[in-house]
Amino acid sequence: MYRKEGGIFPRLLRYAPLTLSTLASLVPDELEASIELNDEIAKKINYNDRPDIVAISAITGTVNRAYAIADHYRKKGVCVVIGGVHASLMPDEALNHADAIVTGMAFETWPQLLLDFKNGTLKRHYDQSPQMNFSNLPLPRKDLLPKFSYISKSTIQATFGCPYKCDFCAVISTQKKYLRRPVEDVIKEISEMNGNFVTFVDPSPMEDKKYIKRLLREMIPLKKMWGGLATVKIGDDEELMDLCAESGCKGLLIGFESVEQDALVEINKGFNVVEKYRNLCARLHERGIAINGTFIFGMDSDTKDTFKRTVDFVQENAIELPRYAIYTPFPGTGAFRKLESQNRILTRNWSLYDVQHVVYQPKNLTPDELFEGSIWAWENTYKYKNIKERIYNSGTSFPISLITNMGYRYYGTRLRNFPNDTIIDLEQKWNSLIT
Numbered sequence: 001m002y003r004k005e006g007g008i009f010p011r012l013l014r015y016a017p018l019t020l021s022t023l024a025s026l027v028p029d030e031l032e033a034s035i036e037l038n039d040e041i042a043k044k045i046n047y048n049d050r051p052d053i054v055a056i057s058a059i060t061g062t063v064n065r066a067y068a069i070a071d072h073y074r075k076k077g078v079c080v081v082i083g084g085v086h087a088s089l090m091p092d093e094a095l096n097h098a099d100a101i102v103t104g105m106a107f108e109t110w111p112q113l114l115l116d117f118k119n120g121t122l123k124r125h126y127d128q129s130p131q132m133n134f135s136n137l138p139l140p141r142k143d144l145l146p147k148f149s150y151i152s153k154s155t156i157q158a159t160f161g162c163p164y165k166c167d168f169c170a171v172i173s174t175q176k177k178y179l180r181r182p183v184e185d186v187i188k189e190i191s192e193m194n195g196n197f198v199t200f201v202d203p204s205p206m207e208d209k210k211y212i213k214r215l216l217r218e219m220i221p222l223k224k225m226w227g228g229l230a231t232v233k234i235g236d237d238e239e240l241m242d243l244c245a246e247s248g249c250k251g252l253l254i255g256f257e258s259v260e261q262d263a264l265v266e267i268n269k270g271f272n273v274v275e276k277y278r279n280l281c282a283r284l285h286e287r288g289i290a291i292n293g294t295f296i297f298g299m300d301s302d303t304k305d306t307f308k309r310t311v312d313f314v315q316e317n318a319i320e321l322p323r324y325a326i327y328t329p330f331p332g333t334g335a336f337r338k339l340e341s342q343n344r345i346l347t348r349n350w351s352l353y354d355v356q357h358v359v360y361q362p363k364n365l366t367p368d369e370l371f372e373g374s375i376w377a378w379e380n381t382y383k384y385k386n387i388k389e390r391i392y393n394s395g396t397s398f399p400i401s402l403i404t405n406m407g408y409r410y411y412g413t414r415l416r417n418f419p420n421d422t423i424i425d426l427e428q429k430w431n432s433l434i435t
């Protein structure tokens with residue numbers, strides 16, 4: 001969604017990423033470094049510069065771009081470090097484009113890497129131990145991000161990792177243990193944020209009930225509004241849903257993934273129980289919490305009927321902001337290993353691993369049927385009449401739902417213009433401009 005210089009996703013809906021500003025905050029003071037952050041979705045990079053060290057973080061869908069930038073700087077003799085999700089999944093590949101790589105999160109390894117660089121003892125590979133001390137982390141340097149490029153800079157993360165192992169998910173590759181920051185630290189960081197809306201970017205923040213309930217109770221006096229992620233399991237805990245509402249929760253991103261129970265079992269997400277979805281949506285709406293529901297198409301049990309069944313489910317349950325993805329076997333995950341062993345990987349062009357393109361042979365659909373079915377779901381869901389019906393029936397905040405729906409409509413109705421070949425051509429064109 002956040003592809004290169006602009007991408008199709010409207011700038012209006014982007015919140016500030018935490019990776020770059022967190023890494024900047026971890027640069028040791030003794031280096032007296034001058035730091036520049038370049039988030040390529042927010043501003044163009046000046047490729048004529050010549051810093052001492054360039055560090056690049058990329059996910060799989062953007063890693064070809066990252067490699068092109070890395071190669072450019074290495075040709076100029078600049079030391080290049082690559083980290084992030086893709087380098088953690090494919091360390092040997094990333095090493096071909098970098099002087100050093102960082103795998104896992106980088107809270108301890110990044111400052112050490114910089115000190116080694118200064119002392120001329122840079123190693124090739126820094127791997128973060130999954131057990132870290134999260135107390136008293138410095139505040140992310142959001143002041144270094146461009147001023148007007150995000151809907152919000154009030155992003156925060158309280159927990160890291162996830163206790164589950166969905167077969168397509170890359171979270172486990174970056175953080176093997178489920179860790180929590182001290183509640184006091186999180187509350188202090190929120191208290192010091194400007195603005196009334198806080199976005200939690202934790203992939204799975206509600207799995208330690210004792211921890212999350214304490215955090216939410218302590219958020220109540222702050223009188224902030226917030227949005228974040230949850231698994232469908234939140235629906236089993238009335239007290240947790242109450243605390244979400246009382247602490248100011250206005251929206252939750254929930255990975256429903258499928259309305260077919262067989263598909264959920266297939267992807268190792270059987271704890272999502274389709275029968276409970278309806279009740280979950282109703283309980284959240286009663287509390288004024290909007291739902292950003294995510295769904296995946298293309299699992300082996302999916303058929304041509306799955307697209308309509310999913311769109312019908314979304315409409316019937318007034319899911320305010322649905323998002324559809326194509327099943328994507330990220331390299332290094334169980335999904336990739338399974339499909340590779342069955343000779344079903346169609347391309348290793350990582351630029352297409354962006355959850356909107358088909359990169360493997362589906363079982364009961366052709367690749368075209370899967371792409372077209374996904375586009376159909378986007379276009380149908382974001383017809384004006386369907387937007388109106390969902391917003392009206394959900395009963396949650398009309399202005400927020402309307403703005404976000406218009407953003408998703410803008411995105412979903414343009415996806416058709418970006419089939420696999422177009423993405424590959426655009427990538428080559430964009431990368432040829434790095435000089």
Ligand code: SF4
Pocket residue numbers: 162163164165166169170171203204231255269
């Ligand atoms: S619950 Fe979410 S974060 Fe956890 S493994 Fe599954 S998809 Fe990944």
